[in-house]
Amino acid sequence: MEMLTGNLRGMYYIALKDLRAYYFKAPNISWGILFPFAFILAFAIRNSGDPRDLVPGLLGLTILFGTSSMEAIVIVFEKRIGALERLILAPISLSALMAGKLMGGMLFGLTVTGVVLAVALMIFGISSINWMLLILALLFSAAAFSTLGAVVSVAVREIFDAQTLANAFRFPMMFLGGVFVPLTSMPSILQVIARFLPLTYSIEMLHIALLGGSLGTALMDLAALAGFSLIMFLLAVRILASRLE
Amino acid sequence: MDLINEITKIKKHIGVVPETSNLYDELSAFDNLVFCMQLYGVPRSEWKRQAESLLERFRLSEKRDTPFSKLSRGMKRALTIAAALAHHPSFIFLDEPTTGLDVMSARNLRKMIEGFHDEGVTVFLTTHYLEEAERLCDRVAIIVGGHIVALDTIDGLKTKINKKNMIEVTLGKDNGQLEKKRYEYDDNIESTLQRALRTANGYNLVSVNTIRPSLEDVFVKMSGLSSDIMLTEKGGK
Numbered sequence: 213m214e215m216l217t218g219n220l221r222g223m224y225y226i227a228l229k230d231l232r233a234y235y236f237k238a239p240n241i242s243w244g245i246l247f248p249f250a251f252i253l254a255f256a257i258r259n260s261g262d263p264r265d266l267v268p269g270l271l272g273l274t275i276l277f278g279t280s281s282m283e284a285i286v287i288v289f290e291k292r293i294g295a296l297e298r299l300i301l302a303p304i305s306l307s308a309l310m311a312g313k314l315m316g317g318m319l320f321g322l323t324v325t326g327v328v329l330a331v332a333l334m335i336f337g338i339s340s341i342n343w344m345l346l347i348l349a350l351l352f353s354a355a356a357f358s359t360l361g362a363v364v365s366v367a368v369r370e371i372f373d374a375q376t377l378a379n380a381f382r383f384p385m386m387f388l389g390g391v392f393v394p395l396t397s398m399p400s401i402l403q404v405i406a407r408f409l410p411l412t413y414s415i416e417m418l419h420i421a422l423l424g425g426s427l428g429t430a431l432m433d434l435a436a437l438a439g440f441s442l443i444m445f446l447l448a449v450r451i452l453a454s455r456l457e
Numbered sequence: 458m459d460l461i462n463e464i465t466k467i468k469k470h471i472g473v474v475p476e477t478s479n480l481y482d483e484l485s486a487f488d489n490l491v492f493c494m495q496l497y498g499v500p501r502s503e504w505k506r507q508a509e510s511l512l513e514r515f516r517l518s519e520k521r522d523t524p525f526s527k528l529s530r531g532m533k534r535a536l537t538i539a540a541a542l543a544h545h546p547s548f549i550f551l552d553e554p555t556t557g558l559d560v561m562s563a564r565n566l567r568k569m570i571e572g573f574h575d576e577g578v579t580v581f582l583t584t585h586y587l588e589e590a591e592r593l594c595d596r597v598a599i600i601v602g603g604h605i606v607a608l609d610t611i612d613g614l615k616t617k618i619n620k621k622n623m624i625e626v627t628l629g630k631d632n633g634q635l636e637k638k639r640y641e642y643d644d645n646i647e648s649t650l651q652r653a654l655r656t657a658n659g660y661n662l663v664s665v666n667t668i669r670p671s672l673e674d675v676f677v678k679m680s681g682l683s684s685d686i687m688l689t690e691k692g693g694k
Contacts, residue, residue, distance in 0.1 A: 215465055217498075218465065218498055221495070221498060222496055225492065225495040225496055226496075229481065229484070229492050232483070232484070232488075233481050233482075233483040233484055234483070293477075293479060293482075294475055294477045294479035295479045295480070295481060297473075297475060297479060298473075298479055298480075298493075299496070301468060301471070301473050302468065302496040302497060303465045303466070303468040303469045303496075303497060303498070304465070304496070305465065
């Protein structure tokens with residue numbers, strides 16, 4: 213019991229420290245909000261369809277970049293300055309340490325996405341929202357992308373490598389995950405590849421939550437995101453542990 | 458405590474100061490200390506009092522709200538040591554604590570380290586500065602290639618190498634040349650000194666010095682390393 217309390221406490225304060233020290237800085241916030249809007253706007257100008265169809269993609273992109281951008285850097289940065297050693301020496305488990313790091317990224321991603329959501333709702337006036345599904349979609353998407361960022365961060369030694377590797381995952385996901393083009397309009401081979409990408413499930417679930425669709429599909433998406441997050445979390449902890457040996 | 462199964466509990470009793478000061482650049486001196494306390498489960502009621510007391514003790518009160526990145530190297534070092542003490546550990550590991558510090562900062566830091574002893578904190582100091590080890594440590598372990606080759610008190614180690622204390626007398630001859638003579642002594646330095654001075658009869662006495670075996674002598678003998686290898690170990694070659 214004492215150990216559990218210690219781990220939860222450690223997670224909370226690591227997340228809080230990361231948010232203060234790294235995340236809530238003006239460049240991060242502005243980048244997190246403006247980048248997805250810029251992409252979507254560029255696409256919307258050339259697209260004659262219903263602009264509301266782009267909102268799930270906008271939210272998906274925001275949460276993808278909001279959670280993973282700093283997450284992919286924070287651990288590798290702390291490894292370089294020796295600050296990660298301080299956390300490793302603290303009386304908490306490696307899993308709690310990693311969970312604390314993920315919480316910071318998730319909270320930041322969710323905050324930025326909250327702002328983008330509010331603006332998008334004002335502009336596009338979507339009314340029939342399944343809020344419960346939307347919250348679950350955002351939470352599990354944040355977990356999936358944050359854990360992906362963590363794997364990148366523990367796997368590399370340099371910040372530049374982390375950014376390169378993170379983009380190697382993110383940009384293909386952006387074009388294949390249904391952000392700009394619905395999955396059903398893609399060639400079948402790309403549809404198969406898209407099913408291996410967490411952003412696909414995130415966008416699909418957000419679409420159902422915001423614009424309606426099959427609840428069964430949404431639950432499948434939720435399971436896929438949860439499974440992906442769990443695998444990535446365990447992988448991140450394992451890689452970190454192996455680096456310490 | 459079980460070193461394998463109770464590692465988390467054991468960590469609570471240990472403070473570590475790595476060779477590089479590794480606090481958070483963006484947080485202030487005060488916030489860095491509070492974060493360390495939060496991490497180790499120090500009760501919230503103690504945070505402010507303990508952080509301010511440590512800042513005062515390490516002469517950093519004026520830098521309370523200064524970000525870590527803006528502190529001088531000596532101040533960063535002092536704050537890193539303060540952070541290791543924030544959760545009242547029973548053991549503290551200091552890795553090369555004075556490396557890269559100016560003379561005054563290094564002196565101040567050594568005084569602080571001496572103070573830990575009085576508080577009942579066991580200090581493990583790793584250093585390449587043997588003079589520092591000789592000054593600060595009750596017991597010294599010499600580690601070569603990851604293995605302890607000697608472990609004893611300073612006097613115990615010196616005894617082991619069979620090198621005696623000596624008095625060195627420097628005499629000036631009429632032709633202007635200097636002659637040095639050495640006399641070994643055990644306990645009775647007075648009689649040896651008298652004997653040494655008798656030999657100065659008829660010469661100019663230039664200086665009289667005592668020569669004691671240093672920890673460096675012990676290290677060289679115990680480690681069995683040549684000066685070339687030692688230079689390579691320190692990254693000098």
